Amino acid sequence: MDAALKLFAEHGYKATTVGAIEKAAGLAPRSGALYQHFKGKQQLLEAMLDRELSEMDELVHAIAMLPLGDLRAELTLLARWNLASLDRRAELIRFVRREADLLPKRQRAKLYSRLVARPYAQVVAWLESRFREAGIDPPDLDALALILIESMSSYRELDRLFGQIPGQVDDGRFIDAWVEAVLAIAHQRGLS
Template sequence: MITDGASTKDRLLAEGMRLFALQGFRATTVGQIEAAAGLQPRRGALYRHFPSKEALLDEAVRRHLDSVRARRTEVVRGEVADVYDEALALGRYVLDELASQRAVVDVFEHEGDRVAEQRDAFREQVSDAGYRVMAEALRRWIGGDPAPGFDVDGAAVLLLGALINVHRSTWTFAGAPLGLDEARILAAWSLQCVTVVAAARS
């Protein structure tokens, strides 16, 4: 969304990503981005800020990665107070991040091979890093060596993957599974985290 006070560069970034997600990176022209940003198309406005359409995508992905890294420091750390409450906070963080990633993810899903460098950076610094954060949270919550045979990384992938799948299903079908609201989904997910931690401690 473009605010009234957004700079020309910010408008170009926002509209470029919106159009890339809507109609594809290759199909989107520089003129379309300029027009959507409220500028005269094909007058060189985009090139005053970016050397190419690819550079605009690079900048949008870089900004998103910087934002994710900054927000990740807000995830609960230190001494564990209550697993359920921490899981609830982590779940809210994950859903907020997923919402902010939609345009970027849409671009990678539709044309990932054309923007492989940006896609791979996103996977490493956002997707894989998210699973590592989940695994780190589980290890903190467990508080020691897990029960024999318990796979912390595997549990992290399944727990976080479940939350991601619910969110992606909501995107795809324009409604949450079974019509559940976010509060119910997060409560159920947090309770599942507690159950998994209890199993790992036994």
């Protein structure tokens, strides 16, 4: 599955042959060895996606560590977790960006639910609980979560695409600025 994901991300699903997957996985190419494990390339794709998506449930564990009693510490923890998660999912993200429009509607819907909708809902629920606990009317949390999460995705993607970030901003500086931006919104609303 690792070999298939890497090849699908690099060359696309259709352009990746079973023989290429077998070779990349250390099996004899065009020997039929893949068929001892999967009925074919489509079943391999589905199994690989299921495995990758099952790892997406880890956000629940990160949020379960909260509250820490310090919003700055909580935001820093979530930011570090998200960047590490983006690193772990790099091949899957490349594959999805390359192939999502070619996948069957059912698989696209499943990917959207697990990669986007569920994690966003978890972040929105966490933000809402922090504002509600403080008795403060929250801002538009759906939009705020989108800005916060996608800024991290874009930060990681710039480095992957170009091998550099404007201003040579590293993870530490990015996280510090990201946390400060969220704290400024929280402070403006009376939550800090």
